[in-house]
Amino acid sequence: MTQPIYLVGARGCGKTTVGVALAQALGCNFVDTDHYLLTSTKMSVADIVAQEGWEGFRRRESMALQSVTAPGTVIATGGGMVLADSNRQFMRENGVVIYLRAPAQILASRLEAFPEEGQRPTLTGRPITDEIVEVLAAREALYNQAAHHVVDATRPPAEIVEAVLAVLNTARAC
């Protein structure tokens, strides 16, 4: 597999968790756009949003997407990467896009257990469960539009990796 693999989906669907394991299984590199921004700006998502607003963060994450795109790489994107048409188009044209889909209730329980507020500042000002329902309703169509493949992300990470490998239908080496 030489084309980049982009993992998309809502906060808590497991893009980072599954991405690390998938890259290991494929013998690929792994990058995460949120982590890339954290290390390149030395600011958390909350810091960037406080200084530049969500608009500034979205601009930076679109640039990060282009910077991290490389052959033989599994790329965990931020939950809002699909919001920009240009990002969806870029991912579809430059690699294989996998939507890790899970219902709001499961996402909320994962995020309540590990909120990581610095990297996941509130998007709506509402409690996590309400926010996830609202955000998923607004974005589900965009995740589906972006994706070449949709994978059930409610199972344990190792099973999700196997499901992704099955849809990729490819040798496990870059």
Ligand SMILES: Nc1ncnc2c1ncn2[C@@H]1O[C@H](COP(=O)(O)OP(=O)(O)OP(=O)(O)O)[C@@H](O)[C@H]1O
């Ligand atoms: N398949 C899974 N089963 C159970 N827990 C999971 C699974 N995938 C991820 N988690 C847990 O859910 C939390 C969020 O996972 P992760 O950070 O990978 O999500 P993400 O999609 O990268 O979120 P974000 O969009 O905020 O970056 C973590 O605490 C992780 O351990």
Ligand SMILES: O=C(O)C1=C[C@@H](O)[C@@H](O)[C@H](O)C1
């Ligand atoms: O769903 C979102 O809009 C976000 C998800 C995270 O991955 C971060 O990219 C950031 O907190 C925004």
Ligand SMILES: [Mg+2]
């Ligand atoms: Mg992540």
